[in-house]
Amino acid sequence: MHVQVVCCHPLTDSFDHALFRTVVSTLEQNGHRVAATDLYREGFQPAMTERERATYMTNDYDDSAVASYVATLKSVDGLILCYPHWWFSMPAMLKGWLDRVWGPGTAFVYDDKGKLQPNLQNIKLLGVVTSFGSPWWIVRVFAGDPGRKMVRRGVKPLLARDVRSFWLAHYSMDSSTPRSRERFLERVRQRVATI
Template sequence: MLIQVVHSHPLQDSYNHALFRTIVDTLARRHQVIATDLDREGFSPVMTEAERRSYYQGPYAEEGVARLVADLRRADGIIFCFPHWWFSMPATIKGYFDRVWAPGTAFVHDLAGARIKPFLTNIRLFGVVTSYGSPWWLTRIVMQDPGRKVLFRALKPMCGPAVRSFYLAHYDMDRSTPMSRQAFLERVRARVAGL
């Protein structure tokens, strides 16, 4: 299986980057891996004028993200690894979805029917490994987990109905301990090793 791991965090010495390295290294034992570190690659989250103008009129102007589009089109699975800040994904990951998960790649517009048709039927695995500064109850109950909703209600459905998925989150990072971080890292390693 070819699995792309898409990561975003500005600090290479962060806990989140350690999660990314754990995912990539663990997957590489049994699968082919495309390790995509958006921050280290200097990815710009800003949609260009050409990209936006072509969004509905097609074909989508994907030249600025052609390699990322090609990786997504050939992957069998995708795992995202990033922190949640202010209960949402960082701008780099949001820009990745805006620019790469575009018409002709992630979906096809049916403007007359006012809907979109999923187009990433090659993706059979959709995973997320993330962290939140807040405790689980604040994220899930009070804020109703807006980032997770976007991932699983808007993006995962672009992969078609048979996609397998998982979501692993380390909550309360602001008060985490070396023990809680290590326990979560081992949980991630075990989940990914079973793929």
């Protein structure tokens, strides 16, 4: 399988970057081809340009400024996102990657009536490996799990109809311990090894 692994964290010594490295190495050890995408290290520019926004509501979306990212997304069989949740959401840079790269002609197309039709049928696996500073009950009960809902209801429907998915989250990062982090890394290794 050819899998794109997208990392979005500004610090290479962060736990989220360790998760990214774990996912990439586990995939490679199991014979998968990996397109490792580290948005911060690549200097990805998350802000949509004026030209991109002007063409966004048509199938002639101008994605020329992000063409290499589009080409990668269209070429892979799987996608795993590695990022922290800040303010119950993904970092702005990752949201900008979705805004700019997942445009018309890539993630979806407009039909004759102007309705969105899914277009990333090549992607048959979607995974999220993430962290939250808050405990699980604050994220899921109090806040309503907005990050997971966005991925499940916004991203996943644009992929293959039979897409397999998983969500692995380390909660309570603000009070985590080396032991809790190592246990989670092992959980990630075991899950990714099943791909």
